[in-house]
Amino acid sequence: xxLEDYKIxxxxxxxxxxxxxxxxxxxxxxxxxxxxxxxxxxxxxxxHMAEDYPFNVTAGVxxxxxxxxxxxxxxxxxxxxxxxFRNETEPLPNVTTGAPSVLAPLYEYxxxxxxxxxxxxPLAFSFYNVSFSxxxxxxxxxxxxxxxxxxxxxVSWDPVNRGxxxxxxxxxxxxxxxxxxxxxHNRFVTRWLNMTASV
Amino acid sequence: MxxxxxxxxxxxxxxxxxxxFSHGVFVVRGADEASSxxxxxxxxxxxxxxxxxxxxxxxxxxxxxxxxxxxAGGVLTEAKIxxxxxxxxxxxxxxxxxxxxxxxxxxxxxxxxxxxxxxxxTVFWASLTFSVGGIAVFVVVLEFVWCWFKRGHVRKMLGMxxxxxxxxx
Numbered sequence: 001x002x003l004e005d006y007k008i009x010x011x012x013x014x015x016x017x018x019x020x021x022x023x024x025x026x027x028x029x030x031x032x033x034x035x036x037x038x039x040x041x042x043x044x045x046x047x048h049m050a051e052d053y054p055f056n057v058t059a060g061v062x063x064x065x066x067x068x069x070x071x072x073x074x075x076x077x078x079x080x081x082x083x084x085f086r087n088e089t090e091p092l093p094n095v096t097t098g099a100p101s102v103l104a105p106l107y108e109y110x111x112x113x114x115x116x117x118x119x120x121x122p123l124a125f126s127f128y129n130v131s132f133s134x135x136x137x138x139x140x141x142x143x144x145x146x147x148x149x150x151x152x153x154x155v156s157w158d159p160v161n162r163g164x165x166x167x168x169x170x171x172x173x174x175x176x177x178x179x180x181x182x183x184x185h186n187r188f189v190t191r192w193l194n195m196t197a198s199v
Numbered sequence: 200m201x202x203x204x205x206x207x208x209x210x211x212x213x214x215x216x217x218x219x220f221s222h223g224v225f226v227v228r229g230a231d232e233a234s235s236x237x238x239x240x241x242x243x244x245x246x247x248x249x250x251x252x253x254x255x256x257x258x259x260x261x262x263x264x265x266x267x268x269x270x271a272g273g274v275l276t277e278a279k280i281x282x283x284x285x286x287x288x289x290x291x292x293x294x295x296x297x298x299x300x301x302x303x304x305x306x307x308x309x310x311x312x313x314x315x316x317x318x319x320x321t322v323f324w325a326s327l328t329f330s331v332g333g334i335a336v337f338v339v340v341l342e343f344v345w346c347w348f349k350r351g352h353v354r355k356m357l358g359m360x361x362x363x364x365x366x367x368x
Contacts, residue, residue, distance in 0.1 A: 003352055010348075014341050021333035024326040028319075076255050076265060078248045078272075108279070110272030112248065112265050114255075119269075147280050177249050 039077070040070030041172040041187040044120065056163075057193045059130035062143075065191065067170050068120035071113035078175035080182055083107040083123065085142055086167050087155040093171055093188045100171050100184035106151070107144040125168065130195060137164035137195045155195070163194035233287035236294035237278045243301035244271050250308035259315035264304050271300040 044066040045052035054063035071077045082105035086092070093101045109121050128148070129140025138154040155164050169190040173182045251264045278293035 003349065006348065006352065007345075010341065010345050014338065017337045017341070018334050021337060022330045025323070025330040028323050028326060076248075076252055076261060078245075078268075108276055110244075110269075110276055112251075112268040112272060114262060114265050117265075147284070175245065175248065177252060180245060 034074045035072075037073045039073060039079070039172060039174065039185055039187060040068070040118070041081070041170065041185075041189055042068045042070075042120075043123075043170065043189045043191060044068060048120065053191060055192065055194055056196050057127065058196050058198055059127045062124055062126040064122060064124045066120040067109065067123050067189075068118060069111050069113065069172065070118035071115055073174075074115055076112065076114050079111045079113065079185070080173040080175070081109040081111065081121075082171045082173060083109075083144060084169055084171065085139075085151050085153065086169065087153045088158075088165060088167075090153075092167075092169065092190070093184065093186075095186060098184060098186045100173075101169070101188075105171075106142065106149045107147065123170075127195070132164075132197055139166060139195065164196075166193045166195055167191065168193060230282075230285070230287050233282055233290040233294070236291045236298075237275075237282050240275050240278055240294040240297040240301070243298045243305075244268070244275055247271065247301040247304040247308065250305045250312070254308045254312035254315060257312045257315040258319050259308075259311040261308070261311070264308055264311070267300060267304050271297050271304065274300065 043053075044050055045054075046064060048066055053065060057063060067081055067083075069079050069081060071079075082100075084101055084103045084105055086101070086103055090103055091101050093099060107123075111119055111121070113119060122145070124145055126143045127139050127141070128143065129138075131138045131140070135157045136154050137157075139151055142149050142151045153166065155166060157163075158165055167190050169188055172185040172187040174185040175182050247264075248268060251261050251268060254264070255261045274293050274297040278290050278297055281287075281293055282290035
């Protein structure tokens, strides 16, 4: 090996050493981009499992599901989960355009999560003033976590799936500190409910 | 006598009307005040969250603040539901409770942020001192090793004797 070759080896070792010694300070100054930022929204049945969801429902009986939110946005995040109720003709959120459902929320959860954190909250619901007549089922009211709401929605008998189908759905909204407002986070979960005279 | 009776009836009628009107005014005013209180609570929670986010960006551990923000969020939801159900007094009371928690969170977040910034500044200067000092020592030592190595290498080269290989063929 020539002296010039040794010189290159020493320079390389020197450069690596300098980088290693500078790394604590560089780590404080340079911020590398994190991974993909996203949020999760889910609904679980009894026992916090993806099973035992209420499906055939009737008036006066209380049902329980769990609504969960997960934060992977890279920092603490403020979410609002809106609970809405619809019949088959009313619109769901539009995932393509990112628009929420135009239906007014009945109930809301405010959830604050650290990055990587998740939380699930109970959603207990029951129906009242339910009637059946002329091939239609009408729900007068819905109680969510003990709070009554007048909904007054009707559905027609579905001859294909054989039932009166209503849908309970949850939308995830996120707070943006820059605009000091909430926006639809383009995530929602739904549960079909078949209204019956008795289960 | 008739005049006195008529006067009394008129007075009572006016009194009843005034009572009814004032009741309506109080109910509307109560609802307005509750609505405004809930609005203030909403703003207070957002401000508390922004302060918490600032503290987190400064490097503070905000787990405790997040727990209390969830508490404030729950109370705010209760206040909104009470307002929606026309229960103004409960809405105003819950809103007040929410503002109290939110303001306490904001105050603690500001303190945590200042403390985290102080800590971050100390860590920055300590690591900068370590890096600059370490690099200086390393470069000097490397230069010394290089000079020593170069001298040895040159000496070794000069000490070598040329070998002549005989061509046996």
